[in-house]
Amino acid sequence: MEAKINKTHREGAVLFSPYDAGSSIKKALEVGRENILFEVRESKIKGRGGAGFPTATKWMLVAAAKADKKYIVCNADEGEPGTFKDRVLLTEYPDLVFDGMVVAGYTIGAEIGILYLRGEYIFMLEQLEDYLISMRQNNLLGKNILGKEGFNFDISIRLGSGAYVCGEETALIESLEGHRGEPRNRPPYPVNTGYMGYPTVVNNVETLASISKIITKGADWFKTHGTEKSTGSKLFSVSGDCKKPGVYELPWGTTLNELIKIVDAENTKAIQVGGASGVCIPKSQFDRQLSYEDASTGGSIMIFNESRKMLHVLKNFMDFFVEESCGQCTPCRIGNVKLLECVERIEKGEYTFSYINSMKDLSRTMQVASKCGLGQSSPNPFLSILENFKDEIFRSKENGVSHA
Amino acid sequence: MLVYEKNSLSDEIEVLIEKFGKERSALLPILQIIEKRHNYISEFAQQEVARLLDIHPVEVYSVVSFYNFLHRYPQGKNIVRLCKTISCDMAGKREIEEALKRELGINFDETTRDKKWTLEYTSCLGMCDQGPAMLVNDKVYTKLDPETAVQIINDTK
Numbered sequence: 001m002e003a004k005i006n007k008t009h010r011e012g013a014v015l016f017s018p019y020d021a022g023s024s025i026k027k028a029l030e031v032g033r034e035n036i037l038f039e040v041r042e043s044k045i046k047g048r049g050g051a052g053f054p055t056a057t058k059w060m061l062v063a064a065a066k067a068d069k070k071y072i073v074c075n076a077d078e079g080e081p082g083t084f085k086d087r088v089l090l091t092e093y094p095d096l097v098f099d100g101m102v103v104a105g106y107t108i109g110a111e112i113g114i115l116y117l118r119g120e121y122i123f124m125l126e127q128l129e130d131y132l133i134s135m136r137q138n139n140l141l142g143k144n145i146l147g148k149e150g151f152n153f154d155i156s157i158r159l160g161s162g163a164y165v166c167g168e169e170t171a172l173i174e175s176l177e178g179h180r181g182e183p184r185n186r187p188p189y190p191v192n193t194g195y196m197g198y199p200t201v202v203n204n205v206e207t208l209a210s211i212s213k214i215i216t217k218g219a220d221w222f223k224t225h226g227t228e229k230s231t232g233s234k235l236f237s238v239s240g241d242c243k244k245p246g247v248y249e250l251p252w253g254t255t256l257n258e259l260i261k262i263v264d265a266e267n268t269k270a271i272q273v274g275g276a277s278g279v280c281i282p283k284s285q286f287d288r289q290l291s292y293e294d295a296s297t298g299g300s301i302m303i304f305n306e307s308r309k310m311l312h313v314l315k316n317f318m319d320f321f322v323e324e325s326c327g328q329c330t331p332c333r334i335g336n337v338k339l340l341e342c343v344e345r346i347e348k349g350e351y352t353f354s355y356i357n358s359m360k361d362l363s364r365t366m367q368v369a370s371k372c373g374l375g376q377s378s379p380n381p382f383l384s385i386l387e388n389f390k391d392e393i394f395r396s397k398e399n400g401v402s403h404a
Numbered sequence: 405m406l407v408y409e410k411n412s413l414s415d416e417i418e419v420l421i422e423k424f425g426k427e428r429s430a431l432l433p434i435l436q437i438i439e440k441r442h443n444y445i446s447e448f449a450q451q452e453v454a455r456l457l458d459i460h461p462v463e464v465y466s467v468v469s470f471y472n473f474l475h476r477y478p479q480g481k482n483i484v485r486l487c488k489t490i491s492c493d494m495a496g497k498r499e500i501e502e503a504l505k506r507e508l509g510i511n512f513d514e515t516t517r518d519k520k521w522t523l524e525y526t527s528c529l530g531m532c533d534q535g536p537a538m539l540v541n542d543k544v545y546t547k548l549d550p551e552t553a554v555q556i557i558n559d560t561k
């Protein structure tokens with residue numbers, strides 16, 4: 001079946017609730033920058049791209065910066081295995097996303113917004129470009145937007161070329177500037193030295209879409225959803241062993257037990273929360289909450305039932321990291337190869353526990369010594385799967401261990 | 405490469421640079437178009453882009469070699485990229501893989517002799533709820549079974 005753009009009927013409390021295209025821009029221009037920043041801060045929204053940085057702080061830093069130019073970049077590189085909610089937002093709710101970018105541009109004082117779209121999503125490019133044209137026709141983009149004297153803003157789309165690491169914000173900026181997508185040292189952060197050296201806000205697609213809702217409906221309304229520390233709702237991309245995979249909008253604080261009921265999963269043994277860079281949670285901990293303070297995620301939820309071999313799952317993840325490491329720093333470039341090798345040795349039964357322990361030490365070194373989030377989090381599945389499924393992995397007849 | 409081919413490639417790149425500008429930030433969009441038209445970015449093309457953007461050829465090489473979707477050697481006219489991430493793997497990637505290999509008579513990371521097809525793996529395509537999924541050039545196909553996967557190939561021929 002060819003993937004096409006067709007809006008399905010979805011229901012949700014925040015993002016999937018009704019919205020009039022352009023309304024957040026109109027409201028933002030009415031209330032002014034100060035009030036937007038106030039609402040965004042009050043909403044306590046944190047970034048939806050995975051890292052969970054408070055959006056208001058980012059915006060305030062760039063709004064306050066003195067510079068000739070500023071940029072707002074929407075991160076649509078969505079490459080974390082098991083994540084596809086940005087695809088749904090971009091194809092079915094482009095109004096929320098692009099309006100959010102315009103609001104951000106107005107607030108921070110940018111005239112240019114860039115959507116960095118992963119190359120794999122080129123199939124939606126034409127429709128997105130068409131949508132931007134319609135925004136220009138309605139003066140939601142262009143000069144003196146909606147009659148606001150002096151507010152000029154436009155959005156262009158740039159395509160990635162198949163590199164997961166380009167989702168890391170500084171690698172993304174490198175890529176936009178025409179370089180290899182290699183993450184930079186941080187600091188300086190993009191809010192100081194971003195695209196072309198200018199102050200830049202990089203936000204995830206879902207963060208910007210949520211902003212449109214916060215502006216139109218208010219921070220207090222937004223906060224009625226979610227938990228004290230994780231406000232609002234979240235889009236979860238659910239795949240794997242369940243009857244109803246797809247994108248679900250649920251309030252932060254939903255437990256894994258509740259989630260597997262909603263998506264109709266049976267005999268669930270494990271849930272990988274947060275994609276390949278996330279952690280693998282065993283059945284005994286399914287009462288945990290999805291939230292920034294507990295099981296945090298950019299939205300990827302992969303479900304594994306009793307029939308799945310967790311070592312195979314782990315190998316798939318480590319293979320991914322070996323492939324996608326940019327190779328710039330040693331802990332990540334060499335470390336992931338070593339961890340993959342370790343998984344293969346366990347498969348063959350050619351290991352000792354002191355070897356495994358040394359690989360766990362290596363994992364912890366990678367977590368602290370890697371330059372960017374890729375190498376810092378790639379040991380997560382290695383550590384969590386070997387710990388939470390040690391009986392299955394080290395005591396089963398497979399993997400070279402015999403009980404006879 | 406023949407002289408007239410070189411000349412026409414140079415002209416083509418000049419037009420691209422007129423369109424995207426002479427800034428370094430234009431590099432990736434320019435390379436993406438060359439790749440799309442020629443199914444790879446030849447050494448000569450790399451040198452020409454470097455000359456016209458006024459950067460060292462090794463800079464262009466380093467960018468081409470970094471990105472999975474850019475190639476330094478000729479690829480097939482059509483590229484199939486099968487998602488190998490765990491969700492698609494669990495949804496039946498294996499059977500699709502075998503069917504494609506059999507149908508085209510090549511392994512992954514190979515190109516057919518008639519230069520029509522290249523098979524590659526790719527990381528997550530963002531279609532995990534509809535796996536197994538593959539990308540054929542710019543189009544994404546989901547919920548594949550071996551038969552439909554082969555059908556798609558035949559329809560693209």
Ligand SMILES: Cc1cc2nc3c(=O)[nH]c(=O)nc-3n(C[C@H](O)[C@H](O)[C@H](O)COP(=O)(O)O)c2cc1C
Pocket residue numbers: 046047048049050051052053055075076077078079080164165166167168169170202203204205207208372373374
């Ligand atoms: C390896 C790696 C890949 C990432 N991929 C993405 C991505 O695809 N989309 C995204 O929004 N953020 C991604 N991030 C996080 C970004 O660096 C950044 O924190 C985010 O875009 C900020 O937006 P937010 O605050 O709105 O979440 C990635 C980070 C790392 C380390």
Ligand code: SF4
Pocket residue numbers: 165182183324325326327328329330332333370371372373374375376
């Ligand atoms: S941690 Fe990995 S991906 Fe990040 S900079 Fe180092 S090598 Fe590159």
